[in-house]
Amino acid sequence: MKKQVQRRIGIMGGTFDPIHYGHLVTAEAALGEFNLDLVLFLPSGTPPHKDARQVTDAKHRHLMTVLATLTNPHFEVSRIDIDREGVTYTIDSLRLLKAEYGEETELYFITGADVVMELMTWKDSEECLQLAEFIAASRPGFSFGAKTTLVEEWFAKHGKKLHVINVPAMAISSTDVRERVRAKKSIRYLVPETVEYYIHKNNLYI
Numbered sequence: 695m696k697k698q699v700q701r702r703i704g705i706m707g708g709t710f711d712p713i714h715y716g717h718l719v720t721a722e723a724a725l726g727e728f729n730l731d732l733v734l735f736l737p738s739g740t741p742p743h744k745d746a747r748q749v750t751d752a753k754h755r756h757l758m759t760v761l762a763t764l765t766n767p768h769f770e771v772s773r774i775d776i777d778r779e780g781v782t783y784t785i786d787s788l789r790l791l792k793a794e795y796g797e798e799t800e801l802y803f804i805t806g807a808d809v810v811m812e813l814m815t816w817k818d819s820e821e822c823l824q825l826a827e828f829i830a831a832s833r834p835g836f837s838f839g840a841k842t843t844l845v846e847e848w849f850a851k852h853g854k855k856l857h858v859i860n861v862p863a864m865a866i867s868s869t870d871v872r873e874r875v876r877a878k879k880s881i882r883y884l885v886p887e888t889v890e891y892y893i894h895k896n897n898l899y900i
């Protein structure tokens with residue numbers, strides 16, 4: 695059954711290990727800047743380039759994402775990457791979401807700028823570009839470096855534009871949050887309270 699027609703949907707792709715305020719501010723910024731109707735958070739399943747053992751169980755990452763997004767009526771969480779068997783490629787997620795929401799819906803894939811720099815190497819990368827606009831969220835101090843021209847030219851060659859948003863709140867990072875928990879330091883104000891409680895209750899990152 696098709697869902698209610700949404701004109702523009704943002705898709706927050708990431709591991710969210712754990713989700714933090716930087717991600718939420720990124721999604722809110724994209725919502726406003728690109729006039730999105732909805733931002734769908736897509737915690738990753740088994741990413742193509744990662745050792746699954748290094749990533750926290752999808753059950754926890756999904757639940758933390760639900761807790762963090764609960765109070766925003768424009769945010770939703772999808773399980774499609776988590777529930778898919780095997781390696782999760784973005785092309786498969788985009789095809790599924792197009793089928794679910796309808797061809798007329800515009801998809802905006804939002805993720806970290808360093809991830810987008812590698813887009814050319816993704817499975818069916820050219821089709822990815824046709825199915826979605828790409829928004830790279832840049833954190834303070836991040837530099838696209840020499841690769842920028844290459845990536846921008848590749849987008850232009852396919853009649854597309856790489857969108858970049860600078861998000862000061864992305865000074866927060868999941869790596870730092872995990873390290874702080876391990877070192878018994880406070881993570882208050884870095885993650886929503888509910889996520890903080892969830893991490894401690896489930897002894898994550900220790």
Ligand code: NAP
Nearest residue numbers: 706707708709720738783784804805806816817831867868
């Ligand atoms: P990740 O490990 O979660 O993050 C890589 C970097 O990007 C980190 O600096 C991270 O910051 C930041 N980041 C991640 N998601 C973000 C978001 N939504 N908004 C702002 N910053 C974000 O990245 P990943 O899970 O490997 O990849 C991200 C997405 O790209 C996933 O949906 C993944 O499936 C997709 N991807 C697809 C392919 C493919 O199809 N071949 C290959 C690579 C990635 P934090 O650590 O603070 O989160």
